[in-house]
Amino acid sequence: MAPHIHSGDSIEKKMYGVLLALIPAFLVSLYVFGWGSLIVTAISVVSCLTFEYLIQKFLLKVKPSITDGSAILTGVLLAFNLPSNLPFWIIIIGAFVAIGVAKMSFGGLGNNPFNPALVGRVFLLISFPVQMTTWPLPGEHSYIDATTGATPLGMLHGHFGQLPDLSSMMLGTIGGSLGEVGAIALIFGGLYLLFKRIITWQIPVSILGTVFVFTLIMGLVSPDIYHIGLIKTACPAFHALTYALFHLLSGGLLLGAFFMATDYVTSPMNPRGQIIYGIGIGLITVLIRLFGSYPEGVSFAILIMNGVTPLINTYVKPKRFGEVKK
Amino acid sequence: MNLTLVAILFLGAIGLFFAIILYLAARRFKVFEDACIDDIEDALPGANCGGCGFTGCRNFAEECVRSKQFEKLLCPVGGLETMVKVAAILGKETIPADPTIAVLRCNGTCLHRPKTSIFDGAISCAVASATYSGDTDCSFGCLGLTDCVNACKFDALVMNPETGLPEVVEDKCTSCGACVKACPKNLFEIHKKGHESGRIYVACMNKDKGAVAKKACEAACIGCGKCEKVCESNAITITNNLAYIDANACNLCRKCVEVCPSGAIMEVVMK
Amino acid sequence: MRTFSIGGIHPPGYKLSAGKPIQRAALPKQSVVLLNQQIGALAVPVVAKGDEVKTGQLIAKSGGFVSANIHAPVSGKISKIDLIPDTGGYKHKAIFIDVVDDVWVDTIDRSDVLIKDCNLDATAIVAKIAEAGIVGMGGAAFPTQVKLTPPHGKKVDVLIVNAVECEPYLTSDHQLMMEKGEEILIGTTILMKAIQAKRGVIGIENNKPDAIAHLKKLSAQYPGIEIIPLKVQYPQGGEKQLIEAIIGRQVPSGAFPIEVGAIVQNVATVFAVYEAVQKNKPLFERIITVTGKSVSRPGNYLTRIGTPLSDLMHEAGGLPEDAAKVIGGGPMMGKALVNLSVPVTKGCSGLLVLTEKETLRNEIKNCIRCTKCVRACPMGLEPYLFMTLIEHEEWGKLEKERIMDCIECGCCTYSCPSARPLLDYLKIGKSKVGEVIRTRKQ
Incomplete structure (x- = not known):
């Protein structure tokens, strides 16, 4: 059957490509949090693979497809959204929810409406709020009894503590979930994905752009919301800019924009829709961060927009060739 | 009156209110159809296979009631046995067809x-x-x-x-x-x-x-x-x-x- | 560099036979001329068993408005009129000619002299083209005279010559331009006259810089003809894509190119038009690329219609041992052949041998909704959605999602990481929806 040749692209190539792009961020988390991040990631990946294998083999009775890399990726992304000192049994529960509930119960790869790693993460966040929001301080390399501290966003939200400067946020020496701290590493990974054409620019650019513009406006119209810790200068525009950059670099935004929101299965199917989806995520993220009761909203924003995706797919169509203008 | 009782009574009242609305609506919009159709549908295999030439068992049942040439209708799945039952419901006779x-x-x-x-x-x-x-x-x-x-x-x-x-x-x-x-x-x-x-x-x-x-x-x-x-x-x-x-x-x-x-x-x- | 605006892919070129001079393939012992070589009605045989025919003699007459004449590609004796399996294995009527010598009909001018002037008027040119049995030689085999007769009231202002050759492997058009540049330009002028277009454009993909330079140099003497290099991108040679790339107008959904004032002709067709009008030579031979990574002598062969493909394969060094698939046409849109006894037809532009490694299809997996197919589709459609809808037999929705716009270029299947046979299903969907539309119109 025509065509008789194929590009040689495969699910494996894409999945392992994303994993490769996550390596720099993983190295940063190793440096910042020590063995804890390795332990959490390993437990998460192994339990995701195990659940996928068991469910496919014994419940669905199909050929297990754990080698395609999608379960490994879910495991890594889940781990990246967890604090590096999380007890192992909570991680296993998270992996079960991610693979068992969010992915397999909908029919496996390609059919899940919500991003499995995020469903796992949000489930844990709601079920174990204390453990999930107690982040070890950077440089505390112990898995078991690290001193803990808040994330920059937590500080901003709760109006306490000394906010880190932008350069340490770029490098990642700040508190937070293990994969979200090294901004440079994440950007590097994201650019690799873009370069390899594993993801396209629409989603990350529209998310980051929306967050940047929105927070910049907020910084300009109500300068008092960024009063803590940031370097004070006379120029309000510079303040607003710092504030917007702070939002871009903090929390799970970069991780979310490059690695989670771009998940193929749960994002819209054409460039136009993807831009709408990205703008939606950006808006919801900032709304939750500024006006919600959680300091961070990327996970919720992505999940909400995942839910809107089928609607976008139905109403937003790609640009057709030879469209008849009405 | 304690709070629990208030809650129970209040929810009960809401439930009753909607139950009445539903009852009235059911009365008001009731569609009259031959009771035989339901009986025939029960007697049919219910596979909705379309083998009879109709879109589903329900349609076939309706056709059985409506049709003047009942002998020509056949549910290939249920076969003769089923058609005998259907004929009994309608009070008609059926001619045995070869399986x-x-x-x-x-x-x-x-x-x-x-x-x-x-x-x-x-x-x-x-x-x-x-x-x-x-x-x-x-x-x-x-x-x-x-x-x-x-x-x-x-x-x-x-x-x-x-x-x-x-x-x-x-x-x-x-x-x-x-x-x-x-x-x-x-x-x-x-x-x-x-x-x-x-x-x-x-x-x-x-x-x-x-x-x-x-x-x-x-x-x-x-x-x-x-x-x-x-x-x-x-x-x-x-x-x-x-x-x-x-x-x-x-x-x-x-x-x-x-x-x-x-x-x-x-x-x-x-x- | 000009190109079309939506989708497209970049498959590797593998133009192995590029620059190989056109060789004349040996005459077969028996020539088998299929009667269904053109889209439309079957041609009606005007000869009977036992008749002697000369090369170029009319042996089957056009069987309707959309149909074409067929001429004897060889001289000899009609041995039978019988059924023969075509490329798909289904049997069709064909005229079998036992070859004796090679005596041509004497009206054909066999000299190499270039005839530049054409004094015929538009109707006479079209009549001559119809007489010569010319069809679109890019692959579709649509009778050319029908294409040149625009519906009443429609005006054509540009003739586009499709010399893109965007399919990987194929080089016959490229070589034709190198060797018969002048003839192609004259052919273009004749066609412009036939449809009364002032402008003629030859679109060539940029991976053939020698052909672009060659034709540009020659075209100086031919007023109104422009050579436009195009970006290397598949499917640049798709009719609608080519029109957009060259004149920047999109043919509306469901309409023909004439709607935007353009007519597209393949470059090989243009050459055939030159030969028919200026040399009185009907269409009975064409250039075919025989290629493949393991083929020992890939090249461009001038072959008579009706030659069994196995003879042609032999010409190129025989069927290699590791051949897994033999394809008539290019690797993107060509058709896999069921056997090699199938004869050459007017629409056959290449014979491609692929090895097992090249043709291997991966295991079909779930759609991961990666949007590769949507981004690759040059018509801006959603192949993944079509496949789901076809599996659920939602013909009405398929029509609304404009499945009939699909040009079957294969970009979706080519780029799918889950190796889903999108185009296989799309073809089924198209035929079903087509049926639905036809029944509704009646």
């Missing part, structure tokens, strides 16, 4: 029919037949890509991995005709099930000239006409190099089976 079964008119097994090419497209007979004639030299035979198996709602068609052909499971086939519609090569026929001695049919649809057909498949009907001559009941006709046995005329004498040089005439003997 039928689907037969595959191709015997081009891997042994009989050497493969001459490999198909690498989607596993679908519809796709394959739109592309080309098939992976053997016979352009009429079974493609073995399981469209019929997928179409069968009763698990009555099973692929035989050795022959590469689907097989009809005698007691599961309801002759609903889904396979007839699904097969792009038009290989299935709803055939009279026959009495104790079973049924005889030509398991070939190859309309090529004898030599060409024979070269493509050992079990092909070559249109030689021997069966036509030997048939006592004039049940066999040959058109386009292909023999066809009229099941209604056939008296199952088996003479044609014996004279067929290529073994294209299949007989199914019931035990």
